[in-house]
Amino acid sequence: MQFTTRPEILGTFGVATSTHWIASAVGMSILEKGGTAFDAAAAMNFVLNVVEPHLCGPLGDMPALIQVAGEDTPRVVCGQGTAPAGATIQHYKNEGLDLIPGSGLLATVIPGVFDAWMLMLRDHGKLPLRDILEPAIHYARHGHPVLSRVSATIAGLGDFFRDEWPTSYDTWMPGGQAPAPESLFRNPALADTWDRILTEAEAASGHDAQIEAARAAFSKGFVAEAIDDWMREACVMDAAGGRRKGVLTGDDMAGWEATYEAPLSIDYNGWTVWKAGMWAQSPTMLQSLRILEGSGIADMDPNGADFVHWVTEAMKLSFADREAYYGDPDHTNIPTDTLLSKDYAAIRRAMIGAEASLDQRPGEIVGHDLWVREALKRASAEVADTGVGAGEPTMAHLSEKRGDTVHIDVIDRWGNMVSATPSGGWLQSSPVVPGLGMPLNSRAQMFWLTEGLPTSLVPGRRPRTTLSPSIAGRNRRASMVFGTPGGDQQDQWQLMFFLRHVHGMTNLQAAIDAPLFHTAHFQGSFYPRATDPGHLMVEPSFGEGVIADLRGRGHRVQVAEPWSVGRLTAASRDASGLMRAAATPRLMQAYAVGR
Structure with missing residues (x-):
């Protein structure tokens, strides 16, 4: 149970x-x-x-x-x-x-x-x-x-x-x-x-x-x-x-008017995950899943140090790509197919080692050298006064x-x-x-005040938002909706929720209640756009042994207050019509109701 x-x-x-x-x-x-x-x-x-x-x-x-x-x-x-x-x-x-x-x-x-x-x-x-x-x-x-x-x-x-x-x-x-x-x-x-x-x-x-x-x-x-x-x-x-x-x-x-558009999606372990396009940070979750599907993540303890390490390192790589390549595709030619491809994910997966990375590492995609150079330059810049x-x-x-x-x-x-x-x-x-x-x-x-980037300020362009709702389902049929607040953390917390649910925590509430973590290693989306290389925040419910293991791998671990990370909610409906719903107990506000 x-x-x-x-x-x-x-x-x-x-x-x-x-x-x-x-x-x-x-x-x-x-x-x-x-x-x-x-x-x-x-x-x-x-x-x-x-x-x-x-x-x-x-x-x-x-x-x-x-x-x-x-x-x-x-x-x-x-x-x-x-x-x-x-x-x-x-x-x-x-x-x-x-x-x-x-x-x-x-x-x-x-x-x-x-x-x-x-x-x-x-x-x-x-x-x-x-x-x-x-x-x-x-x-x-x-x-x-x-x-x-x-x-x-x-x-x-x-x-x-x-x-x-x-x-x-x-x-x-x-x-x-x-x-x-x-x-x-x-x-x-x-x-x-x-x-x-x-x-x-x-x-x-x-x-x-x-x-x-x-x-x-x-x-x-x-x-x-x-x-x-x-x-x-x-x-x-x-x-x-x-x-x-x-x-x-x-x-x-x-x-201006709101519009409909087709989502991006990938298949993972018999599931399909649908997310918003490259004008959101949403594809970081898809990229992370691509990287992790060849890592043995399904066999790792979902509350263990190996799981935390691999998920964190995959997210560092995906979010580094976010900083270099994401933006409004109505204004810029974004290399979406490459970023979501299995071949590209295999190259990125090979970059993950036993130790925590302290570097910003966007991938190399032909024809986009300027974007990568600017992303690296921004990540090393001094943070403005807040x-x-x-x-x-x-x-x-x-x-x-x-x-x-x-x-x-x-x-x-x-x-x-x-x-x-x-x-x-x-x-x-x-x-x-x-x-x-x-x-x-x-x-x-x-937006950035630098010319020529996919996230440069341009009239009529969408900012690259952090907002990132999700739909997923087996056999390419939608059956689950989920998401969370959290700025840069949204696709991080959703990723670990989804992995845990797909790989054994079938109870939605259990997958939400499991210990959470996130990293601020990469460029922040909000003013003053700070980076914190190697940072990893974990809830104390992981236990002292896991936390010590992560520190031993070079992660700069910050232990959060108990029950303070993430505000996930989720709901699902199976083929029989049975519905399920759950909401985080963290911060004592979220609730799921239904009948």
Whole structure:
């Protein structure tokens, strides 16, 4: 019997799992009303915007993988907005920048998450938009119990908000105080925004027309107008220590829409794994699986030093390739086929030895020497001074440092599946837009201000996001959705979860509960873009013997606090219709529900 901290949820009607128990309960309530997995996931997203505002917001971004019942393969929903028309390298250089700050107005790309959910709801939802938005409106207007980490994040930024971002001070610190843990917190301006969206949407007749009206109100109507008006005059402090104006306009928002696209995939041990494209870090998991399939990983103790060593070293190689080669394939010729090939993986696998590597080692692919040289140069550069909003979503300089973004997995009775990782628009990323109750995102910090790279800042280009939901299944039929928050760690934690599940931990909860680890060896995606060669963070539940073994192999081991690494959730549905769901006990927020 496999040990679990809580039961694996079993059922046949539907399952919903996420990084907050209220969102999961709301998702299940939508399924009970007859909604699809797409309805439920969207409602969960809007609730997460309210109850985890330090981790996601309505002006953020999102990739999702979806499996529509009856279709042969999953699809990617791209809710990753692009760089605005005014976001040129020269403009940022003229602002005195060598790196794009981790917060403030120049860190913003076109908001994409709202339109992505509307696209899914239009094509695959059943319920009226009011049913989707009303739970979020309720918690924004009438209050929700504040998480201790939300309270700590706001308290840590209170002085900065008062002095530099007054709209955020008014929103997050009503009465001049951070909300106490478990007190009821309200965001009436956000509730008003959603109410107005509904009013304008319901002026149209029919489900699809109402969704299109909501999209228009957001990207071309009063939401875009409020952002455009504010951005014309706003000049705010950012993580680089300067007060700067932004470049996002209403025209940028009006000219962008969410899209569907085909996923990338590989086969591994009888399973297929589907991920988003090269504009995400998602293919690092596929590359790592390619490297590990010839390593004997299936026979290793999944909680042993050999397993940790091999997985870590494979990830170092895949993430080194991420830094050299990944980017928006709509703008750059990415060598995707080579990176995901078995022949290339065999070359990379041969580079893994008995000792931990301390070097950045992107692979050599003909015709891409400049990209490799620049990746190595960036990795050895001095780290910039950090400021407010710097680093991973909740790694702000002055705030509580636990947590990251959010994740949602849903399966309904018809076999529709959603795996979504909404993020961006955190309360520490940018000031609240006056009248809207929501801040802008900071995803542009993942661009480089160097010409000629796949991740160079270019108007209309997608930043290489860390957001990375997953779908997998046997015999090329989707049967499992899973994912996690965690920035650069997302595909690391998902990789070890998937390997453990495929190679023996069939219970989803057991695979999630197993000890986790990750490395910060490679170039970080978030400002100030640091590297930490040889770093390996492990949970203490691996045991002293395993930890000592890893140190003996040259890993620079950092032992985490107990039960503090990773926020995985997962759900599955087999051919008989039996569904399973699980959520991490770590940080005491995530829950899976179902029946």
